[in-house]
Amino acid sequence: MSRTAVHPVVAEVTARIAARSAGTRSAYLTRTAAAHEEGPVRRGLACSNLAHGFAAAEGVDKKALRELRMPGVAIVSSYNDMLSAHQPMHEYPVWLKASVREAGGVAQFAGGVPAMCDGITQGRAGMELSLFSREVIAMSAAIALSHDMFDAALLLGVCDKIVPGLLIGALSFGHLPAILVPAGPMNSGLPNKEKSRIRQLYAEGKATREDLLDAEAASYHSAGTCTFYGTANSNQMVVEVMGLHLPGASFVQPGSPLRRALTEEAGRRAVALSRGEEYTPVAEVIDERAVVNGVVALLATGGSTNHTMHLVAIAAAAGIQLTWDDFDELSRVVPLLANVYPNGSADINHFHAAGGVQFLVGTLLDAGLLHPDVRTVAGAGLHRYRTEPVLLEGKLVWREVETRSLDESVLRPASNPFAPDGGLRMLTGNLGSAVLKVSAIAPEHRVVRAPARVFTTQDGFDRAFKAGELDRDVVVVIRDQGPRANGMPELHGLTPALGVLMDRGHRVALVTDGRMSGASGRIPAAIQLTPEAAAGGPVARVRDGDLLQLDATTGELDVLVSATELASRELVDCPPEEASWTGTGRELFAALRRAVGPADQGASVFGAVTPEHFGRPAHPSESQQTLA
Structure with a gap:
């Protein structure tokens, strides 16, 4: 097979990330290499410790754990039976234990991690725990893996913060091979x-x-992930192209024989990766090239804006410094190849039927937009992900797929894209930096210049909308929604009302330091604005009636007020009232709100780095991030 040269911009961005990350990545790899041991790690446990580790095991598993010969595999799961995406996983541990045993290992259910649903908490107080649940999941996964009993990990999770959290936790044990095991979408x-x-x-x-x-x-x-292309399905797309799923595993529906076969094969594969010539630690799967591949897959499919934070945080956990500028530069050369809601009318099942991840990987590789020479849980080289899994006479095999899309209204080749770029824009100006998803926004709506109407709550916006106060050209500003303020809830519930205003012929945009979810749609929304209001960002100085300009074409976001005037204004609602931090468990997360870094550094509490690490000067307001 002839090789296509990697696109020069993809190569340049990757090289820049590698150079920027040289020190942190080297330190991370040195640390993980030191943790690796040949043979089952539990050999180093004292007899009392080891006996605790297999006390509850039975039969051949107990014998295997005691004899210190077979590799141990941890199962870490986000199963619960309230959430449709995770309900199918209740059978997985039994399947995985059997397949691991068959492959010459022994699997134990090491721990569970929480899984909350933004779809349920949307617009509710519980949504203020959502982003921080990623950190709790990472810590929970680390606790599960902390017993020195395991030589590989199977990570069972699907949705929003769960997959990033599992990966961040696993990367703290980067010497272990780790395979993500998904559940698939509902019908x-x-x-x-x-x-x-x-x-x-x-x-x-x-x-x-x-x-x-x-x-x-x-x-x-029904059971399975929601079928729109939000953060949950973006997770699956991104991690498969990063080589962390078995090829073709992302969008096979739950309850099918193929879903079970792929799950069982993940157990066998974890054993193979844990030792010998195939030893493949997760620290070596997630390198600079894999991170760029994940960003490219996100951009090519119009995926969730939440990943402009999650991928930054995942990369940082592997010692890699990814920036919003990297997203922006890649977005300008990666074409939009998928037309899945909210970017189009199709759902993820239609995408899968049209050729899915296999066709996407193939056309991006042929266009030189992905790095082919990477390590994956399926073996060396991303070409394995051009093949699809099928059952032939009950046996799981992978086969070559069509080199054309089966429905170009849903999925197109790189030579005939829906748009020439990936649909993400990084906006900058005197309000700071923000993310805007343009793949679902009509060209005539990509530049908005209108008076501001400022709110600090979604309820305040709802009341004004219902009272008819917003029935005009308007830039809705909703501040105090950042990670320090209240945990950065998604504001997707604003979309229907903003859509009504747009349909009435008004010029409408949203500017917020909050999130707008993986379902960001046709309203131009400058989101994840940083520095946030609660950290003294300039948005805390914006007043009702100020003229704001959002320009997705030039990448500008400004309040049209002189620098002198803006600097002379008092910061408003900064920090927000602490009384709003109580109830529905919110008081338990106060320490995380105080420790969290800015959105462009992943909104993470884990070792947030300074702007200088990213090779850019600090924004003047970032010096105030010790507030709260």
């Missing part, structure tokens, strides 16, 4: 376009609550 339900129509009618008072609930229940109707 297609009510088309996403129809669901959005009913939501907007409800926002206008033209549909009843019962109408809305019927529509939502027809959309989210």
Whole structure:
């Protein structure tokens, strides 16, 4: 097979990341190499420690653990039976223990991690725990792996913060091989376009609550992930292209024989990767090239803006310094190849049927937009991910797939994209830096210049909308929604009302230091604004009536007020009232709010680095991030 040279911009960005990260990456790899031992790690345990580790085991597993010959494999799971995405995993540990045993290892359920659903907590106080649940998941995974009993890990998780949290936790044990084991999407339900129509009618008072609930229940109707292309399915796409899933595992539906076969094969593969010539630690799978491959996959599919934080945090856990500038530069050369809701009307099952990850990887490799020479859990080289898994006479095999898309209204080759770029823009200006997803925004809506209307809560916005106060050209500013302020909840619930204003012919945009979720849609939204208001960012000086300009074409975000005038204003609502930090468990997360880094550094509490590490000067307001 002839090799296509890697695109010069992809190569340049990767080289720049590697140079920027040389010190931190080297230190990380030195640390993980020192932790690796040949043979089962539990050999180093004292007899009393080891006896505790196999006391509850039975039969051949107990014998294997005691004899110190077979590798031990940890199962870490986000299973619960309330959330559709995780409910299918209740059978996985039994399947995995059997397949690991068959391959010459022994698996133990090492620990569970929490899994919360942004779809349930959207607009509720519980959403303020959502982003920080990633850190709790990472710590929970680390606790599960901390017993020196394991030589590999199987990480069971799907949605928003769960996959990034599991990876961050696993990277603290980077000497261990780790395979992510997904559950797959639910069957297609009510088309996403129809669901959005009913939501907007409800926002206008033209549909009843019962109408809305019927529509939502027809959309989210069975076990598996939601079928729109939000953060959950973006997770699956990104980690498969990074080589952390078995090839083709992401979008096989739960309950199918193929889903079970892939799950069982993950157990066998974990044993193979734990020793000998195939030893493949997760620290070596996630390198600078794999990180860039993940960003490219996100951009090429119009994936979730949440990954502009999650990928930064995952990379940092591997000693790699990824920046928003890297996203921006890659976005300008990576074409948009998928048309999946909210960027189009198709869902993730339609994407999978059209060729899915296999076709996407193939066309991106052929265009030189992915690094082919990477390590993966399937072996060396990303070319393995051009093949699809099938069952032939009950046996799992991988085969070559069509070199063309089976539905170009959903998935296209790099030679015929939906758009020439990846649809993410990094905005900068006198308000700071923000992310904007343009892949679902019509070109005529990408530049907005209008007076500001400032809020500090979603409820305040809702009241103003219902009172008709926003029925005009407006840039809605919602501040005090950043990680320090209240944990950076998603503000997706604003979309229907903003869509109503746009449909009335108004110029509308949103500017916020909060998140807008993986379902960011057709409203131009400058999100994850940093520095945030609670850290003294300039957005805390914006007033009602100030003229704001958002320009997705030039990448500018400014309040049109003189520098002298803006600097002379008092910071408003900074920091926010601590009284809002109590109830629904929020008081338990106060320490995380005080320790969290800015959004462009992953909104992480784990070793947030200074701006100088990223080769850029600190923003003047970042010196105030010791507030709160």
